[in-house]
Amino acid sequence: MSTTLPEENTLSHEDTSSNLESSQNLESSSPPASADAHQGTVHIHQEEASSSRTTSLTASLKSYLFENTSNKNVRDCRYIYRPLHALDTFNTKPCHNSFLCVSCSKRELRPWRIRLQRVAQIVESASFVTLSVPTDSDLDTAWRNLELVWSKLSKSSSFSRQKKSHGLLHNVRAAEVTYNESTGQWHPHLHIFLLFSTDDQDATHVSEDLLRRWKIAAEAIGVPVSSSSQHWKLVPYEDRYDTAGYLVKQGPWPTSIKAGTLLVGDILRQAATGSLEHKKLWTEYERAAFGRTAVRGSQGFDTWADSIASELVLAA
Ligand SMILES: [Zn+2]
Structure with a gap:
């Protein structure tokens, strides 16, 4: 989008x-x-x-x-x-809320964006995956299902085997919520950046397999998903910086330029101008976002990314 x-x-x-x-x-x-x-x-x-x-x-x-x-x-x-x-x-502490706070959002997300933009440009191959679940329920339920399926999938032994056998170094997943004005449906979804030490062939294999397993894992908890609403693509080197920036864009600042689709930034702006409809939507979003994490890396991602950054500095 x-x-x-x-x-x-x-x-x-x-x-x-x-x-x-x-x-x-x-x-x-x-x-x-x-x-x-x-x-x-x-x-x-x-x-x-x-x-x-x-x-x-x-x-x-x-x-x-x-x-x-x-x-x-x-x-x-x-x-x-x-x-x-x-x-x-007055509280002397920042709230650290990436989803809601006009100030803290940028501050919290910036280190993630910088890390991902750095490492995305030095790996051999990268792919960008979008995963979703049906949205015929309220936002909180759909979002919970989304996280549940990803949790099962990312912790599965089959996913671990993929990492070893196909050079998957790390992944970073980001949660994003949009709202379709025509259908009145929320669309919580995950964007996942997969980073590989091998080539596009391995990235293709792992990405296709991930979509297949996503469908199976969702159905296992009673959430049937359609294949057409799951996507993946290889990210060529020249697009990786921008794609990493696109992935890390939660919170109230980004706004949509796609007619009929609202980002939460659009909803907050409309609510702030007095729209009761958008105020209701923002409140629902706030409640659903409570306790959730905007961006998360696979185990050891931070250490790995920072060590690579150090190596780049030393080599310069
Ligand atoms: Zn704050």
């Missing part, structure tokens, strides 16, 4: 809270290095206007969350705006 994704902020994970606050307002793109002076001026003017609009948007979304969220940690997050009369609820 096509989306727009705000520009990645340029702060490190250890940046101060005041810097982080200002960084959340930078949605516009920096001028490319090749831009001439005139183009650069145009970009600067656009950035000023865009930054101002985003500041206003950020404030309205934070205010909405403070007034309406059912998640206490998000409401009390140190980065969420509160009116003067509510300053006694």
Whole structure:
């Protein structure tokens, strides 16, 4: 699905809270290095206007969350705006909620995106898999089924054998939720980046096998899935950086450019402007997201990815 994704902020994970606050307002793109002076001026003017609009948007979304969220940690997050009369609820801790918080989402997801973008470009082969379950139930039930099937599948001995025999190094899975305005159905799904030390032939084998096993595992818990709603593709080297960025895009910032499909960022924006329909949807999403994890790597992924990054630095 096509989306727009705000520009990645340029702060490190250890940046101060005041810097982080200002960084959340930078949605516009920096001028490319090749831009001439005139183009650069145009970009600067656009950035000023865009930054101002985003500041206003950020404030309205934070205010909405403070007034309406059912998640206490998000409401009390140190980065969420509160009116003067509510300053006694000020919490010095961030909420760390990737799914809901306008501020913490970027901060939490950025290390994941950077790690994945780095390693995706040094592995021999990579594939991108999308897995889903039927959505004829409420969001929480569908999401629970989705995680249950993946848990069974990823922990199975057959999947472990695939890793060894076909060079599957690691995988990173990300949960994403969209909403179809035409059918009124939620669509929770998993995106999975598979990273291989071998070639495209092995990546093809493992990916096709994963889809086949997904269907079997889902049916085993009474959730029949159609083959046509599961997808995979090889990710050529030149696409891996962007695909990794696409995978790690949870939370309230990305918005959809596909008519009739809403990302949760669209839902929050509409709710913040007073739409009762979207407020109801956002509340359902909040409750379903409670206790869930946005992005997760296979066992040892973090250590492996960081060791590779260190090697790259030493080799440079
Ligand atoms: Zn927060």
